[in-house]
Amino acid sequence: MLKSPPVTTMGSSLALKGIGDGLLVTVPDGDWHVVWPSLLQAIDERADFFRGARLVLQVADRDLGAAELGGLRDELQEREVALAAILSSSAGTRSAGANLGLALEIPRPELGEDGEREPVRFELEGDQAVLIERTLRSGQKVRHPGHVVVLGDVNPGAEVIAGGNVVVWGKLRGVVHAGATGNERSVVCALDLTPTQLRIGSHISVSPERKGNPRPEKAYVKDGNLVAEAWKTS
Amino acid sequence: MGAKVVTVTSGKGGVGKTTTTANIAAALAAAGHRVVCIDADIGLRNLDLVMGLENRIVYDLVDVVEGRCKLRQAMIKDKRVPNLYLIPAAQTRDKTAISPEDMIEVTAQLRRDNDWILIDSPAGIEGGFRNALAPADIVLIVTNPEVSAVRDADRIIGLVEAEEKDPPKLILNRVKPDMVRRGEMLKAEDVLEVLAIELIGVVPEDEQVLTASNRGTPLALDGRSRAGRAFQAIARRLMGEQVPLEEFAAEDGFLRRLSRKVRTGGQPA
Numbered sequence: 001m002l003k004s005p006p007v008t009t010m011g012s013s014l015a016l017k018g019i020g021d022g023l024l025v026t027v028p029d030g031d032w033h034v035v036w037p038s039l040l041q042a043i044d045e046r047a048d049f050f051r052g053a054r055l056v057l058q059v060a061d062r063d064l065g066a067a068e069l070g071g072l073r074d075e076l077q078e079r080e081v082a083l084a085a086i087l088s089s090s091a092g093t094r095s096a097g098a099n100l101g102l103a104l105e106i107p108r109p110e111l112g113e114d115g116e117r118e119p120v121r122f123e124l125e126g127d128q129a130v131l132i133e134r135t136l137r138s139g140q141k142v143r144h145p146g147h148v149v150v151l152g153d154v155n156p157g158a159e160v161i162a163g164g165n166v167v168v169w170g171k172l173r174g175v176v177h178a179g180a181t182g183n184e185r186s187v188v189c190a191l192d193l194t195p196t197q198l199r200i201g202s203h204i205s206v207s208p209e210r211k212g213n214p215r216p217e218k219a220y221v222k223d224g225n226l227v228a229e230a231w232k233t234s
Numbered sequence: 235m236g237a238k239v240v241t242v243t244s245g246k247g248g249v250g251k252t253t254t255t256a257n258i259a260a261a262l263a264a265a266g267h268r269v270v271c272i273d274a275d276i277g278l279r280n281l282d283l284v285m286g287l288e289n290r291i292v293y294d295l296v297d298v299v300e301g302r303c304k305l306r307q308a309m310i311k312d313k314r315v316p317n318l319y320l321i322p323a324a325q326t327r328d329k330t331a332i333s334p335e336d337m338i339e340v341t342a343q344l345r346r347d348n349d350w351i352l353i354d355s356p357a358g359i360e361g362g363f364r365n366a367l368a369p370a371d372i373v374l375i376v377t378n379p380e381v382s383a384v385r386d387a388d389r390i391i392g393l394v395e396a397e398e399k400d401p402p403k404l405i406l407n408r409v410k411p412d413m414v415r416r417g418e419m420l421k422a423e424d425v426l427e428v429l430a431i432e433l434i435g436v437v438p439e440d441e442q443v444l445t446a447s448n449r450g451t452p453l454a455l456d457g458r459s460r461a462g463r464a465f466q467a468i469a470r471r472l473m474g475e476q477v478p479l480e481e482f483a484a485e486d487g488f489l490r491r492l493s494r495k496v497r498t499g500g501q502p503a
Binding site: 134135136137138139140153155156157173 | 359385386388389391392393395428430
């Protein structure tokens with residue numbers, strides 16, 4: 001089991017966990033008018049990761065009206081983030097959420113006996129991979145909580161975001177993020193590994209100018225640094 | 235069987251879509267085919283200017299769609315080439331004035347009596363582009379040998395593929411062989427490596443294109459300019475002829491190399 005630590009890449013922290021194909025955000029305590037903007041800021045700082053995501057908000061016993069929830073949903077929508085569900089023990093919040101058509105539970109329930117959410121699981125088994133049998137072109141994006149295998153190229157402007165490993169049987173030129181939910185042991189492999197930007201977990205790197213012919217490479221985190229090395233068959 | 239609908243698009247603006255549409259249309263018509271051009275850039279019409287027909291516009295595409303005139307009434311006959319017609323865009327409306335279904339309906343009516351319907355798509359990836367793409371049998375993507383234009387072309391190719399159309403064909407416009415030779419411009423190989431679609435033509439940069447566009451006389455009607463010959467060659471390839479690129483650029487080592495990359499395929503079914 002892999003834990004997803006709070007994402008703290010750029011200042012504002014955010015309690016974030018992956019659930020199925022969505023993301024669970026726990027809204028911290030405090031004045032809503034302070035908490036909400038800082039949450040939006042935290043999302044903005046990770047716009048790439050959140051874009052296209054389905055969000056489940058855990059607001060505990062906070063009492064939110066339809067106007068607040070609606071405004072929140074609209075602000076998320078502007079960021080291409082879908083508000084899928086709102087988790088709250090407040091009757092007012094639940095009824096406002098229901099009126100807006102939001103789910104009031106995690107879409108695929110993972111509730112324990114006492115109503116506590118169980119720790120999020122990311123058991124990255126072999127069958128939790130998605131196979132993409134075409135070239136990903138500019139503007140196309142794949143997000144998957146497990147592994148991603150692309151039979152084709154990942155062109156500049158395309159993006160692959162995976163909770164696990166990314167394998168590209170072709171040229172990897174776009175942006176790739178492996179271990180996007182915090183697994184720093186993820187790897188990225190490609191026949192030609194020259195991504196615009198390569199991320200594993202919280203590590204970010206850009207490709208150096210390539211010398212010589214393309215060769216299959218594997219990128220991973222070694223001693224806290226992103227390294228790429230030639231694929232060895234041994 | 236009827237006409238083939240060819241949509242000319244690019245994603246990025248200013249790469250030469252309208253000029254390309256006008257020139258290929260003129261070349262097809264000059265070869266004796268019956269051709270109708272449709273300017274799908276509602277609100278920013280230009281094709282009439284490039285074809286030199288602005289002063290003949292009475293009705294436009296939106297008038298047809300909204301039933302204010304018969305299709306026939308909106309078709310402006312070209313003043314030089316017989317069998318070439320233009321359906322202009324409305325200048326005072328925007329892309330929401332027509333829908334993809336409207337475009338399919340209008341082209342369905344035109345297919346019977348024509349050989350080619352060329353649609354000049356607006357730039358971008360929104361409604362106007364969707365309108366222009368909807369009826370297409372063949373999609374031609376115009377790009378320039380520069381990184382931003384290629385990136386946008388790639389985006390468009392992805393959208394065309396998502397519509398389950400045949401893979402689009404590429405026109406590389408405004409190539410400057412001198413700059414390519416000096417390594418200062420993307421090579422066709424570089425562009426094709428990313429886009430990985432069939433190259434149907436390479437058009438060299440040619441100052442005469444601008445003067446011709448301003449005068450409203452498509453260059454392809456006059457075989458003396460290099461760009462005009464390149465557009466003619468594209469038209470012939472669309473008609474199913476095998477036209478090697480050497481024909482118009484034999485003096486050019488770069489273009490000769492590149493011509494190996496061109497598969498001059500026949501007319502798609």
